[in-house]
Amino acid sequence: xxxxxxDCSFVSTTKLNTGIxxxxxxxxxxxxxxxxxxxxxxxxxxxxxxxxxxxxxTQKNKQLTSNIIPKKGDVLLLLDSTWHLDNWESVKxxxxxxxxxxxxxxxxxxxxxxxxxxxxxxxVFKKWFEKAIDxxxxxxxxSHTVQIQLEEYLQNSFxxxxxxxxxxxxxxxxxxxxxxxxxxxxxxxxxxxxxxxxSQNIYIIVSTVEPRKNHKYLLDVFDKLWEKEIDVSxxxxxxxxxxxxxxxxxxxxxxxxxxxLFFWENLTDNELNYAYKNSKALLFPSFIEGxxxxxxxxxxxKLPVIASDIPIHREVGGDNIDYFDINNINSLxxxxxxxxxxxxxxxLTSKNxxxxxxxxxxxxxxDKITNMNSxxxxxxxxxxxxxxxxxxxSIIIKKGLEETLIESEYIEIAKIIKSKI
Numbered sequence: 220x221x222x223x224x225x226d227c228s229f230v231s232t233t234k235l236n237t238g239i240x241x242x243x244x245x246x247x248x249x250x251x252x253x254x255x256x257x258x259x260x261x262x263x264x265x266x267x268x269x270x271x272x273x274x275x276x277t278q279k280n281k282q283l284t285s286n287i288i289p290k291k292g293d294v295l296l297l298l299d300s301t302w303h304l305d306n307w308e309s310v311k312x313x314x315x316x317x318x319x320x321x322x323x324x325x326x327x328x329x330x331x332x333x334x335x336x337x338x339x340x341x342x343v344f345k346k347w348f349e350k351a352i353d354x355x356x357x358x359x360x361x362s363h364t365v366q367i368q369l370e371e372y373l374q375n376s377f378x379x380x381x382x383x384x385x386x387x388x389x390x391x392x393x394x395x396x397x398x399x400x401x402x403x404x405x406x407x408x409x410x411x412x413x414x415x416x417x418s419q420n421i422y423i424i425v426s427t428v429e430p431r432k433n434h435k436y437l438l439d440v441f442d443k444l445w446e447k448e449i450d451v452s453x454x455x456x457x458x459x460x461x462x463x464x465x466x467x468x469x470x471x472x473x474x475x476x477x478x479x480l481f482f483w484e485n486l487t488d489n490e491l492n493y494a495y496k497n498s499k500a501l502l503f504p505s506f507i508e509g510x511x512x513x514x515x516x517x518x519x520x521k522l523p524v525i526a527s528d529i530p531i532h533r534e535v536g537g538d539n540i541d542y543f544d545i546n547n548i549n550s551l552x553x554x555x556x557x558x559x560x561x562x563x564x565x566x567l568t569s570k571n572x573x574x575x576x577x578x579x580x581x582x583x584x585x586d587k588i589t590n591m592n593s594x595x596x597x598x599x600x601x602x603x604x605x606x607x608x609x610x611x612x613s614i615i616i617k618k619g620l621e622e623t624l625i626e627s628e629y630i631e632i633a634k635i636i637k638s639k640i
Contacts, residue, residue, distance in 0.1 A: 222293040223259040223588070224313070225250070228266050228306055229299045231274050237458075238427075239300040239325055242361075242391060246298060247276055249581035259294070259589065262287065266309035271295070291317030294592050297355070298323050302347035310354045319595045321357040321588055324369050326509030328431065331368060335431035335506065337461050352377045357385035357591040359584065361510050364531040385594055387587045392580030393515045407493050414481065415497045420451045420559065423498045425491065425513040426505070428467065429460035433504040433527070433545060438469065438480075440551045445475060449559055452479045453502075456486055456494060495520035500563070503527065504545055511535050515574045523567035525554055539572055 230243045250261045264271050264287065273284040289295060295313045297320065310320055329336045329344035336344075352373065360366035366388040374381055415421065426432045434455065441453045459467060473480050486494065495501075501517040503526040514536050517524050526532040528542035536542075541564070544550035558564075575583070 220260045221258050221592075222287070222289055223250070223254065223261045223585075224264045224271060224287065224289060224293065224295045224318075225261060226266055226295065226297050226299045226301060226306070227263045227274060227276060228301050228304055231263075231265055231276065242323075242325075243299050244276065245392060245577040246581050246584065249578045250585065253578070253582050253585050257585075257589070259585075266301070266304075266306035269308040269312055271309050271313065289313045289316050289318035292592075292596060293318040294588055295320045296323070296588060297321070300325075303343050307350050307354060314354055319356045319592050320354055321359060321591060322351060322355045323584075324358050324360045324365060326361075326365055326507075327368055327372055328507055328509070330372060332431060332507050335429065335462075348373070348376070352380050356383070356595050357387070359587050359591070360386075360388040361391055362531055362534055363388050364534050365509050383595075385591050387591060389583040389587050390575060390580060391510050391512055391515075392577035393512070393519050393574045406487070407490050411483070411486075411490055411493065414454070415493075418450075418452045418479075419499070421454055421498045422451060422500050422502050422555070423454045423456055423494055424502050424504070425456045425494075425516070426503075427457050427460040428455065428463050430462050431506045431508075432457075433506055434463075434466055436504045436545055436548065436551075437502055438466075438473075439548050440555070441475075441480070443548065443552050444555060445479065447556075449556065451555065451559065452481065454481045454483065454494065454498070456483050456491065458484050491516075492520070495522050498522055500525055500558070500567075502551070503532070504543075504551070505529065505532075506545065508532065514540065518572045519574055521568065521572075523563050525551065525567075538566070541567055 225243075225247065227243060227247070230240045233240065236244060247263060254261050262273050262284070263276055265274055270285075271287045271289065273287060275281045275283060289312075293313070293316075295310065295318050297310075314320055327344075329341045330348070333341045358366075358369060358373075360369055366386055370386055373384070424432070424434065424437060428434055437453060441451065444451055455470065470476060470480065470482055476482075483490075483494075495517055500523040501513060503511060503514060503524060505511065505527055507529065508531045511526070511532055514524050514526060514532065518536075518539055524536060524540035526536060526540055526542060527545045529545075532540070532542065541554065543554055
């Protein structure tokens with residue numbers, strides 16, 4: 220059996236369950252059953268001090284393997300957010316043993332749009348790719364858009380090292396329970412329920428509050444709508460990120476704060492699900508995204524989506540959502556005014572939309588990994604050839620030249636090949 224070593228070096232140290240950490244946890248939840256009938260055995264591992272040590276995020280009493288020694292045919296999957304960790308000594312050990320290293324890339328925003336990121340992250344991110352280009356054999360992005368951006372960046376920066384690299388992408392899953400639920404038997408805060416009882420015209424944005432998410436655009440749009448005395452509310456859902464002190468101050472000192480402008484930092488999954496099911500539309504004005512999971516979560520909850528017109532939103536949302544120009548606030552203002560006058564367009568209320576779940580997403584990732592690994596592995600067939608020649612020679616001596624091989628003899632040849640690989 221080949222080993223699929225899944226790096227959990229950061230997620231194992233935190234209880235975070237959003238963003239990349241959520242992806243890691245969901246893949247771990249689903250990978251065992253997917254590998255059950257395959258040639259791979261999955262291991263959750265941490266990379267430290269030149270070693271690869273097994274951990275378990277899901278089974279507390281599991282007997283763990285220390286200092287796993289990978290071999291040719293195995294895969295080390297860099298799934299976690301570890302660009303701030305120095306794990307390359309452990310990666311080198313795997314690489315020296317013939318293991319193929321595959322990295323999942325969520326976005327390259329710190330490189331493509333450094334103005335939206337902390338300067339320290341930009342530096343760390345660039346250094347990670349300077350190392351990765353020497354150690355990583357294949358890159359799997361979380362969208363085709365990110366794959367295109369990644370290949371262009373690496374080609375421009377490391378063209379001399381690109382010849383043997385492999386690229387592909389998979390799609391993230393959605394993991395909310397989309398069935399109807401009873402608000403009286405589900406833990407949802409009363410003031411959130413009351414907010415939706417008092418207003419039928421609530422628009423939401425779901426994301427970490429950070430510059431690239433473009434919350435300022437929405438505030439400018441709603442200021443204009445409120446000036447026109449249009450009865451709409453904006454609910455901001457997400458934790459506070461970086462470089463947004465002025466924006467948070469603007470929200471908290473706004474005349475409409477806690478009247479028509481609301482900010483929720485710590486909604487539970489059930490509360491977020493409730494907001495998706497009861498809002499009028501999701502507004503998603505990002506400058507740049509790696510994927511845009513709230514779009515999927517909204518559509519699966521039958522919530523209309525209006526998003527900035529950027530390539531990744533077109534890839535994820537397609538014809539199921541509407542788009543606006545982030546360089547012109549009147550673009551979104553006019554769309555909201557039209558909704559408030561005529562109601563939601565029928566094309567934004569499709570009842571048949573269903574995105575892949577996390578099991579399907581993990582299966583897609585696993586298929587990409589195994590396909591990429593088979594492309595990357597180059598076996599030395601010299602020993603195999605001699606063993607097969609010896610075996611066939613013995614048959615020829617025993618049976619003569621004119622008789623063909625029977626099924627059991629073909630099976631024996633296959634066993635020889637498999638034992639060598």
